[in-house]
Amino acid sequence: xxxxxxxRRLGMSAALAAILLGGFAMAWAQEPAPKPAHAPFVLxxxxxxxxxxxxxxxxxxxxxxxxxxxxxxxxxxxxxxxILNLFAENQFGRTPANGPPVRAEAWEKAxxxxxxxxxRTQVRLHVGEGDNARVIRVLVxxxxxxxxxxxxxxxxxxxxxxxxxxxxxxxxxxxxxGRDGEARVRKPGREGRRFGPPFDPNVFLKKGIGVAMxxxxxxxxxxxxxxxDGVRALFxxxxxxxxxxxxxxxxxxxxxxxxxxDYLETDPNVDGKRVAITGVSRLGKTVLWTAAQDRRFAVxxxxxxxxxxxxxxxxxxxxxxxxxxxxxxxxxxxxPNYAKWGDKVDRFPVDSHMLLSLIAPRPLLLxxxxxDTWSDWRGEYLAARAAEPVYALxxxxxxxxxxxxxxxxxxxxxxxxxxxxxxHGVFPPxxxxxxxxxxxxxxxxx
Ligand code: GCU
Numbered sequence: 499x500x501x502x503x504x505x506r507r508l509g510m511s512a513a514l515a516a517i518l519l520g521g522f523a524m525a526w527a528q529e530p531a532p533k534p535a536h537a538p539f540v541l542x543x544x545x546x547x548x549x550x551x552x553x554x555x556x557x558x559x560x561x562x563x564x565x566x567x568x569x570x571x572x573x574x575x576x577x578x579x580x581i582l583n584l585f586a587e588n589q590f591g592r593t594p595a596n597g598p599p600v601r602a603e604a605w606e607k608a609x610x611x612x613x614x615x616x617x618r619t620q621v622r623l624h625v626g627e628g629d630n631a632r633v634i635r636v637l638v639x640x641x642x643x644x645x646x647x648x649x650x651x652x653x654x655x656x657x658x659x660x661x662x663x664x665x666x667x668x669x670x671x672x673x674x675x676g677r678d679g680e681a682r683v684r685k686p687g688r689e690g691r692r693f694g695p696p697f698d699p700n701v702f703l704k705k706g707i708g709v710a711m712x713x714x715x716x717x718x719x720x721x722x723x724x725x726x727d728g729v730r731a732l733f734x735x736x737x738x739x740x741x742x743x744x745x746x747x748x749x750x751x752x753x754x755x756x757x758x759x760d761y762l763e764t765d766p767n768v769d770g771k772r773v774a775i776t777g778v779s780r781l782g783k784t785v786l787w788t789a790a791q792d793r794r795f796a797v798x799x800x801x802x803x804x805x806x807x808x809x810x811x812x813x814x815x816x817x818x819x820x821x822x823x824x825x826x827x828x829x830x831x832x833x834p835n836y837a838k839w840g841d842k843v844d845r846f847p848v849d850s851h852m853l854l855s856l857i858a859p860r861p862l863l864l865x866x867x868x869x870d871t872w873s874d875w876r877g878e879y880l881a882a883r884a885a886e887p888v889y890a891l892x893x894x895x896x897x898x899x900x901x902x903x904x905x906x907x908x909x910x911x912x913x914x915x916x917x918x919x920x921x922h923g924v925f926p927p928x929x930x931x932x933x934x935x936x937x938x939x940x941x942x943x944x
Pocket of ligand 1 (some may be wrong): 756778779781802803804805806817822
C-alpha cells in the first residue's frame with residue numbers, strides 16, 4: 499500500500515519534494531528539488547489524520563517477561579537495558595565495545611574571538627593511528643566573561659565548522675561534496691555548502707552557554723558505501739558486508755559524539771557535567787541514539803528528528819520505516835534488521851516513546867516544525883506523552899501538556915516541546931527556545 503506507483507508526488511510542496519528526494523535536502527536549502535540520478539523513489543506518505551487508524555504502543559514499563567516495572571531500580575537494572583538492547587538489535591545496530599584509540603590535540607586554547615565576545619578553542623581528535631587516522635575537528639566557543647567552566651551545547655552539523663560561523667580563525671578542514679547518485683569527493687571545507695544562514699554563537703553565549711561544533715562528515719560520510727572513509731572502518735565495519743544488528747552511520751556519528759564529550763570533559767572552560775546535545779533531522783535521530791547510550795549528555799534536544807527519531811512509527815503519518823529503509827534511500831544509517839519492520843510495524847518490538855524513555859530523567863526538548871508533515875510533529879508529541887510514565891518513576895513531570903502545544907511557545911517541563919512556525923529545518927526561534935530550556939535546567943540566571 500505504501501509503495502504505489504502513481505500519484506505519489508502530485509501536489510507536494512517543493513520543500514517536501516526536496517526532503518523526499520535530496521540526500522542532504524533541507525527545506526531551507528532554497529533551491530529546486532534535485533533530480534535523482536537513479537530510479538525515482540516510490541513513496542506514498544499518508545498526510546491525512548483521518549486515515550491514521552488505530553495502533554497499540556508497547557508498554558515501556560513492562561519487562562519482556564511481562565512483569566510491571568514500578569521502581570527506578572527495576573527500570574535501571576532490567577527494563578532500561580532491555581529497551582536499549584532492543585533498539586540496538588532492531589534499529590540502530592550495536593556499537594562495538596573496543597574502539598580505536600583517540601588522541602585529543604587542543605591546538606588552540608581559549609583565544610579571544612567574535613569581537614571579544616567569546617573565547618575560541620579548536621581541537622583535533624585523532625581517531626586511530628598512522629595513515630589511517632581520521633580527524634574530527636571540534637570548534638568550541640565559551641563566553642568571554644565566563645568566570646568558570648560553563649555549560650555547553652554540543653552540535654552535530656551538516657555543515658563544516660569553517661562555513662558554520664563567520665569567523666576567519668576557524669580551521670578549514672574538509673568536506674564531502676556531491677549528492678545522492680553523484681560521486682562523493684572530499685574537498686577543502688570552504689568548497690562545501692552551508693545549510694541555512696551562518697550560525698551566530700552569541701545566541702547561546704549571551705545566556706552563559708558555550709557551543710561546541712562538529713561536522714558529521716569528519717566522523718562518517720553520509721552516503722552508502724562511505725563507511726570505508728569513516729570511523730567505523732577502524733572497527734572493521736564494511737558497509738556491503740553488514741548484516742543483522744551491525745551498526746549504521748547513525749551509530750558511527752553517535753560514537754563520535756561521545757568521543758567529543760570525552761574531550762569536553764577535560765576542557766577547563768567547560769563544565770562536562772552540563773553538556774547538552776543537538777542536531778537536525780537525521781542528526782536529530784543521532785542525538786537521541788547518542789544520549790540513549792551515553793548518559794553523560796545532561797540535556798537532549800533533537801530537532802525535527804521525525805521517523806527513526808522521536809516520531810511514532812506505528813502512527814501511519816508522514817515518513818515510515820519502509821521509506822527510510824528503501825534500498826535507494828537511507829538503509830546505511832541503520833542496522834539491516836530495521837528493514838524487517840517496514841511491512842509489519844505493529845510487531846516492531848519498540849517505538850519512539852521508548853527511545854525517549856531512555857533519556858529519562860534528563861531534560862528532553864523536542865523541536866519540531868508546524869508544517870513538517872514528513873517528520874510528523876504530532877507523532878513526536880504523542881511519543882513524548884507516552885514516555886511520561888518513565889519520567890514519573892523518577893518523580894519528574896514530563897511534558898505535562900494534555901493538549902497539543904501551541905506554535906512558537908516553549909511548552910512542558912522535564913520533557914518540553916517547541917514547534918516553530920514552518921517546515922523541516924532549524925530557525926532562530928529554535929535556538930532561543932533551546933537556550934532558555936538549558937538555562938532553566940542548568941539553573942543559569944541571566
Ligand atoms: C530525509 C529523510 C528523513 C531525514 C531527512 C534529513 O528527508 O527521509 O528521515 O530526517 O532526510 O536528515 O534531512
